[in-house]
Amino acid sequence: MKKIFFLLILSFLIFSCARVGSPVGGAKDTIPPKVVSTNIDSSRVNVPRNIKELRIDFDEYITLKDINKQLIISPPLKKMKKILPSGMANKYLLIKWDDTLQANTTYNFNFGNSIVDNNENNALKYYNFAFSTGDKIDDLYVSGELKSPIADTKNKTEETNLVVGLYQVKDSMDYRQKPYYINKADPDGYFELNYLSPGKYRLLAFEDTNSNSVYDAGKEKVGFLKDEIVLDKSISGLKVNLYPSKKPLKYQEMKEVPGGILMTFEGNPDAVKVLSVSEKLQDYKVTHSPKSDSINIWFDAKKQNLGIDTSENLKFSYDDGIKKDTVSVFYRYNKKNEMSVTNNSGNLLAPNEDFVITSNYFVDKIQPEKWSLVSDSIAQEFSAKISDKNPYEIKIKSNFKEGKKYSLTVPKGTVSSFFENTTVSKRFDFEADKSEKYGSLIVTLQNAPAEKFWFQLLNESGIVAYSRYGKEETLTFKSLKPGKYQIRILVDNNENGIWDSADFKDGIFAEDVFVYAKKIEVRPLWEIRETWDLQAKEEIPPVKSTIEEKTAIPAKTDLPKK
Known part of the structure; x- marks a missing residue:
C-alpha cells in the first residue's frame, strides 16, 4: 500500500514539473516593449563622431521583424556591419557600423x-531614435500625403512600399544614391520626414519595390516637386502624386512569334528603323506603331526556307534615334503558329456595339464579300473593316436586333496578312443582348481640358472597361454593364496620341490626370447623369503628427504648382 502511495506522489510531482511555463488564462499581453536604457546619453547631443554602435535595452525579450526593410537611417550609413538580435530573442537591440559620423x-x-x-x-x-554630433538636435520636419491616381493592375501587392526622400541641393546631385533624408509613408499615404536641418532640398517620392531606398527609373512609380524646398521652418500639407515613370530607351530582346520575329524595346521609341542583315531574309515587312515598345518583322519562313529543319541565326540592324546596333536571334519556324481569327468578347453582344473578331497576325486585307451573316437562316446585311486603331481587329457592323441569334462565317483565305492568310474557315455564333440588362451614363464636364483626353471607366479590378478619346464635354455611354466604375481622365497635353509618364531625370511631370471623387454604380435600365467640375478643389482631411515631441502641426502650405 505504501508503495502505491509513493508512486502516486512521484507521478504528481513529475506532472507538476512538466507544466512550467506561461499561466493559462488571464488578460492577453498587449503592451509593446519599453526602452529602459541606451549607450548614448539621454540628452543625445554632442555624440562623438567615432562612435560605431547603437545599443538599446528593453524591459523584455524582443525580436526584429523585417528589420532590413523597415529600418531607415537618415542621413544614410553606408558601411553597416551588424544588426542584433538575429534569429534568437534578446533584451537589447544592437546596430554596428564602420562609418565616421558627420559633424x-x-x-x-x-x-x-x-x-x-x-x-x-x-x-x-x-x-x-535620434541623436546629434552637434550641440542640438535638428527639429524641422516636412509632412504631407502621397496619392497614386493611376492604379497598377499588373503588379498588385498586399503591401506597398512608398518612400519619400530629400536630396540636398548641391552643384552635382546623384539621384542614383540614397536620399540624404528618407522615410516610409503610411499605408494611407501620409508621410513625415523628421529631425531635419535647415537648407535647400529636392523632394522625391517613389514606390520602392525592391527596398533598396533608391529610385529606379522606369520600374517604380515616382512623384516629385518641380521647385526645390527652402527649409527654414517646418512644412506640412504637401500633396504629391505618384505616376508611372518613364523608362530609359533601350533594346530589350527578340523572339519568334506567329508570322515572324518580335523585337521589343523599353522606353516606347517614337520610331525604329529595322533592316535585315541576313542574306537569306530579303523579303520582309516591318510594322511599328509610334510610341509602342514592340516592332514586328513579318516574313514567309516556308517560302524563304528559314528555320524549317533547324534553327536559323537571323541578324538585324536597328536605329532607335539614340543608338544604332546589330542584334540576332535563333529562329525556328513553328508549324502551330498559323494565322487565325477568334472572338475574344464572348457570345453576348452589347446593344449598339459592333461585333469584333481578332487575329494573331497583323491584318492587311479582308474579303468580307465572301463572308456570310445569318439570323434565323436569313442572310443579313453587314459591313466589315479593319480597325483604324488596332490592325489586329476586324469590326462587323449590322442592324443587330435585341434577342436575336447570329452566325458569322469567315471562309479560309479571306483574312490576310502580308505573307499569310487564314487556313481554316471559322464560324462565330453570338446573340445580340437585350438593353434591359444594361444601364447608361451621361457625364457633363465643366472646365474640361483644352487638349484632347481619354475619358475612361475603370471596373472594380482597376481595368479600363470603356474609353473614349477626344474633346467632348458631354459624354454618353448607353450600354454599360452593371457594376461600379471609377471615372478617370488622362489628358494628352502634347496631343501625341499617348499618355506620357513622369520623367524625374529631366524634371518633366506626367501628363494631367483627373479622378472623379466618387464611384458610379450602373444598374440595369438606369440612366445616371453626373456633372464634373475639373477645377473643383479637393479637400484634404487633417492629419496628425507621429513625432513624439510635437503636439500640433502648423497649417498646411500649398503645394508648388506645375
Whole structure:
C-alpha cells in the first residue's frame, strides 16, 4: 500500500514539473516593449563622431521583424556591419557600423514597426531614435500625403512600399544614391520626414519595390516637386502624386512569334528603323506603331526556307534615334503558329456595339464579300473593316436586333496578312443582348481640358472597361454593364496620341490626370447623369503628427504648382 502511495506522489510531482511555463488564462499581453536604457546619453547631443554602435535595452525579450526593410537611417550609413538580435530573442537591440559620423549632424534611426516582443509580437510602433554630433538636435520636419491616381493592375501587392526622400541641393546631385533624408509613408499615404536641418532640398517620392531606398527609373512609380524646398521652418500639407515613370530607351530582346520575329524595346521609341542583315531574309515587312515598345518583322519562313529543319541565326540592324546596333536571334519556324481569327468578347453582344473578331497576325486585307451573316437562316446585311486603331481587329457592323441569334462565317483565305492568310474557315455564333440588362451614363464636364483626353471607366479590378478619346464635354455611354466604375481622365497635353509618364531625370511631370471623387454604380435600365467640375478643389482631411515631441502641426502650405 505504501508503495502505491509513493508512486502516486512521484507521478504528481513529475506532472507538476512538466507544466512550467506561461499561466493559462488571464488578460492577453498587449503592451509593446519599453526602452529602459541606451549607450548614448539621454540628452543625445554632442555624440562623438567615432562612435560605431547603437545599443538599446528593453524591459523584455524582443525580436526584429523585417528589420532590413523597415529600418531607415537618415542621413544614410553606408558601411553597416551588424544588426542584433538575429534569429534568437534578446533584451537589447544592437546596430554596428564602420562609418565616421558627420559633424554637427542629427541622425535618425526609424525602426518602423520592426521591434516586437517575443511572446505576443506586440510592436513598438513607429519608434525613432535620434541623436546629434552637434550641440542640438535638428527639429524641422516636412509632412504631407502621397496619392497614386493611376492604379497598377499588373503588379498588385498586399503591401506597398512608398518612400519619400530629400536630396540636398548641391552643384552635382546623384539621384542614383540614397536620399540624404528618407522615410516610409503610411499605408494611407501620409508621410513625415523628421529631425531635419535647415537648407535647400529636392523632394522625391517613389514606390520602392525592391527596398533598396533608391529610385529606379522606369520600374517604380515616382512623384516629385518641380521647385526645390527652402527649409527654414517646418512644412506640412504637401500633396504629391505618384505616376508611372518613364523608362530609359533601350533594346530589350527578340523572339519568334506567329508570322515572324518580335523585337521589343523599353522606353516606347517614337520610331525604329529595322533592316535585315541576313542574306537569306530579303523579303520582309516591318510594322511599328509610334510610341509602342514592340516592332514586328513579318516574313514567309516556308517560302524563304528559314528555320524549317533547324534553327536559323537571323541578324538585324536597328536605329532607335539614340543608338544604332546589330542584334540576332535563333529562329525556328513553328508549324502551330498559323494565322487565325477568334472572338475574344464572348457570345453576348452589347446593344449598339459592333461585333469584333481578332487575329494573331497583323491584318492587311479582308474579303468580307465572301463572308456570310445569318439570323434565323436569313442572310443579313453587314459591313466589315479593319480597325483604324488596332490592325489586329476586324469590326462587323449590322442592324443587330435585341434577342436575336447570329452566325458569322469567315471562309479560309479571306483574312490576310502580308505573307499569310487564314487556313481554316471559322464560324462565330453570338446573340445580340437585350438593353434591359444594361444601364447608361451621361457625364457633363465643366472646365474640361483644352487638349484632347481619354475619358475612361475603370471596373472594380482597376481595368479600363470603356474609353473614349477626344474633346467632348458631354459624354454618353448607353450600354454599360452593371457594376461600379471609377471615372478617370488622362489628358494628352502634347496631343501625341499617348499618355506620357513622369520623367524625374529631366524634371518633366506626367501628363494631367483627373479622378472623379466618387464611384458610379450602373444598374440595369438606369440612366445616371453626373456633372464634373475639373477645377473643383479637393479637400484634404487633417492629419496628425507621429513625432513624439510635437503636439500640433502648423497649417498646411500649398503645394508648388506645375
